[in-house]
Structure formats: structure tokens, C-alpha cells
Amino acid sequence: MGAQGEVLVGEERVLRRWTMTLDCADPALLAEFWGTALGYVEPGPPKGWASWQEWLVDQDVPEDEWNDGAALSDPAGVLPAISLLKVPEARAGKNRLHLDLQVSGGRDQPVELRERRIREEAGRLIEAGASVVEEFRIRGALDHIWMADPEGNDFCVV
Structure with a gap:
């Protein structure tokens, strides 16, 4: 190195x-x-x-x-x-790159634990100015939440 x-x-x-x-x-x-x-x-x-x-x-x-x-x-x-x-211009269209904030511990964690961690982080970020765009579920369980920062830039809480 x-x-x-x-x-x-x-x-x-x-x-x-x-x-x-x-x-x-x-x-x-x-x-x-x-x-x-x-x-x-x-x-x-x-x-x-x-x-x-x-x-x-x-x-x-x-x-x-x-x-x-x-x-x-x-x-x-x-x-x-x-x-x-x-920059003077507003965002046009969907982000081509976004961050996935990985807070759940991974898909091998218990569903209830994953959902609690994702919802807690999403709540913290909503208080900071984010908004929820959509929730995604797999087999009925929360997988991730698509969110937007205060200017509408996409990111996910996973």
C-alpha cells in the first residue's frame, strides 16, 4: 500500500x-x-x-x-x-446514480429486525428533511424504502 x-x-x-x-x-x-x-x-x-x-x-x-x-x-x-x-438548473428525470443506505444488517437478518431498522432510519431521515417515495416489499416483508433528499435526489434505505 x-x-x-x-x-x-x-x-x-x-x-x-x-x-x-x-x-x-x-x-x-x-x-x-x-x-x-x-x-x-x-x-x-x-x-x-x-x-x-x-x-x-x-x-x-x-x-x-x-x-x-x-x-x-x-x-x-x-x-x-x-x-x-x-448549479442553476433543476434535476431532470430520475437519478442515474443513487446511494443505498444499508442499515438492516442484510437479508439474512430476521424480517422483524430488518423492518425495524429500516423504519427507524427512514424516520430519522424524514425528521432531517427527506421524504418517502415508495416502499418495496418482498413476499409481504419490507425490503427497502425509496426516499428523496430535500431537493428530490433519490436514495434508498435498505
Whole structure:
């Protein structure tokens, strides 16, 4: 293993670190939601600055552009980071990519336990601003819940 996020293949280094970027209308709103949903945090400001606001001022970013982007990171530094970028156009059609938040413990768990875990997580996310799109059942048992974040981006609680 090379530096964090790299794997050695022979003598070559192959990059394995990546960031998922989500286009949105309100980066601060979605950063708050996805931070809650995933347990992610806002990364600290670059070295040498006490706050992001101080950095933005120093970089001459106009104040009306301060919410043009947001970032989230896994507090353990293991999982991919998330970048949220403000775009002028609304989402068109169904997401081509969505997250499955796997909370049930897997399909080998007792049906009652799976359903309780899925419903508890869905309830927590509804309180954070999500909405239920549809529930999916297999042989009468809850399998997963298709949900939408505050801007309508799809995800599932599995």
C-alpha cells in the first residue's frame, strides 16, 4: 500500500481516492442533510486559516458566492468525500446514480429486525428533511424504502 488512497501495482501507483459530487440548488441545505444521513462532517478550513469564512475573504470570493459549494468528509477519513456544487438548473428525470443506505444488517437478518431498522432510519431521515417515495416489499416483508433528499435526489434505505 502506498500513500493514503493509493495502491501499488508493480512499480506503478494507482489512484484509489475519489470524491462523489452532487449538483444541487442549495449546497448548505444538502450538506446539512447528508451530513446527518451519513454521519459526515464539514472538513476544517485549509491550513493557515481559522475558518472557511476567513479563507473565502482572503481568496476574494464575493459573499454572494459563499454558498456555491459545500464539502463533507467521513470523520474517520476512510470513506469517499462528498462535494456539493450549486448549479442553476433543476434535476431532470430520475437519478442515474443513487446511494443505498444499508442499515438492516442484510437479508439474512430476521424480517422483524430488518423492518425495524429500516423504519427507524427512514424516520430519522424524514425528521432531517427527506421524504418517502415508495416502499418495496418482498413476499409481504419490507425490503427497502425509496426516499428523496430535500431537493428530490433519490436514495434508498435498505
